[in-house]
Amino acid sequence: MITILKSIQKRISEIKEIAYVDEDWGQLDYYDTRPPVQWPCALFTLNDGSFSNIGKDKNKTPSNRQQGIITLDITVANLKLTNTSFKSPLHQKDQSWDIWNLIEKIHGKLHGWKPDNKVCGYLIRTSCKSIRRNDGIQEIHIIYTLGLNNV
DSSP: OHHHHHHHHHHHHTOTTOOEEEEOSSTTTSOSSOOSSOSSEEEEEEEEEEEEEEEEOTTSSSSEEEEEEEEEEEEEEEEOOSOOSTTSOHHHHHHHTHHHHHHHHHHHHHTTOOSOTTTBOOOEEEEEEEEOOSSSEEEEEEEEEEEEOOO
């Protein structure tokens, strides 16, 4: 699993506009005034996993082999403190869409990509959602699934 997570971190970090890429350990949740990130950021975590047994292979360790499906949560967040209504200055309105441009770039890097050619399939986006916050942070979660084989 660590190889997959490190590969995802490396892949997202290739997007130069993202200032901070890390595993999500609660950076946006546990700090009231100043989260320990740089803006914009991308945080990732393993949300869920389910596994099934597919038999034994005595030549492998562990010998009980499994297939699995895991879900990964990619959180994209930015500090958004300027007026971005339709009548705002053009520059402010253009900046208001920055997080969506980053989400498209992340999706272009991750969707249909294999983080580890030996044990897993392709990352497939399955959902996304916005989180409403009262601190000026715009937070969007994109969920990907990934199949694992012979793990």
